[in-house]
Amino acid sequence: MNLADNLAINLRKRRGKLSQEAFARKLGISRATLTRLENGVQNTTLKTLDQITKSLRCDVGDLFKN
Numbered sequence: 001m002n003l004a005d006n007l008a009i010n011l012r013k014r015r016g017k018l019s020q021e022a023f024a025r026k027l028g029i030s031r032a033t034l035t036r037l038e039n040g041v042q043n044t045t046l047k048t049l050d051q052i053t054k055s056l057r058c059d060v061g062d063l064f065k066n
Helices: 003-015 020-027 031-038 046-056
Strands: none
Touching: 003 020, 003 031, 020 031, 020 046
């Protein structure tokens, strides 16, 4: 499994039952970006990772754990 796959899995877990639209708003990113990240088809930027970790109050490493 690669980093993109780990990120995708962890974002889906953290989203839980929230809609992609609501979770994307919470993260401060577009729904389209969230969809691509959750599908592991888009690389993310450090700026986006920083935004996500601040919104989720977690460390970057938490998003990439197996």
